[in-house]
Amino acid sequence: MAMAERLGGRWSRSRFAVVVVLLALVAVADRAVPRGEALPIGINYGQIADNLPSPARVSWLLRSMQVSKVKLYDADPHVLSAFGDTGVEFVVGIGNENVSAMVDPAAAQAWIQRHVQPYLPSTRITCITVGNEVFKGNDTQLKASLLPAMQSVYQALAALGLQGRVNVTTAHSLDIMGNSFPPSAGEFRPDAVPYIQPILSFLSMARSPFLINCYPFFAYKADPSNVPLAYVLFQPNAGVTDTNTRLNYDNMLYAQVDSVYSAIQALGHTDIDVKISETGWPSRGDPDEVGATPEYAGTYIGNLLQRIQMKQGTPLRPSVPIDVYVFALFNENLKPGPASERNYGLFYPDGTPVYNVGLRGYLPPMDMEFSEGNRKMRPDKKLITFVICRRFICFLSSS
Structure with missing residues (x-):
């Protein structure tokens, strides 16, 4: 029947x-x-949009993807609360508008007591970035305040017993470089060196990484006729050989990272790790933004993921697996600038992948109730x- x-x-x-x-x-x-080990990349979680899912739903999405590292541009209490007891590791940020205030030790301590301390140890906050791409602009007061602000934050962490658990650094744009090719000849811009030199001494003392935002897309967009697409997309190619070291580079990202290592070494430091705090490729852009397509974005991110899963290092540091935070989790519809700025996301706000690179996640429906208990459950077969x-x-x- x-x-x-x-x-x-x-x-x-x-x-x-x-x-x-x-x-x-x-x-x-x-x-x-997905099952198995945590995804070996970090993800930048930007929120310059008016159509994003709630942090509680995003928590389920990222955990279902096995993401274990997230970078914020602020210290959003809703996000930090939503990830309590999940094991996800967080980088939180102090915006450029607040850097000068952090020079005051009392202000730095108050910021940590408000934005970091209440969430520990439930939420794993492991790093604070003081400012973002400070040397990209012309604000001399901001530049002069950066290191004293980092020092104040570091000292406040020590006073609160958090030294060693939370490190302090800042993120730089690649245009801090005066020369980046060949990688062995990498050097910082002369006007930035007086600021960078003492920052490097601080990072060495604090055992903190040097963060750099690298986007091969910008190089391709600026000169598509002379920048090989395969070289920027990690596709098979003959590569470029550094005439000084005889090291061969088959992709631009690794060459950019090694040029930063060379610039740091030129200022006397060999004990500072370089980490990529941002890299990505837009899936859409304005008519003059060559290469901003879903196909190229998927190729770049997909091939980058494969390299990271292989635990590759750069030619200059082959034994040190490259550490990357992909930009970004979602398309952000309120970001200013060209169309590409609003289309770096791995996902649309409804949780649909922008392109397929094998990253599958589950975004719960809007009517899903998130109690204190089920917020902390692992999103697995039972949840779905x-x-x-x-x-x-x-x-x-x-x-």
């Missing part, structure tokens, strides 16, 4: 079909969430089955 008949003929064929689909979704739920079954029950109730 057909199942529909056994159910007493109460359902139409269309309703029966819906039930079959729901049950099928339950059956495949186990494949909806629960959501599907709840919708199934609602369907039955309305029949």
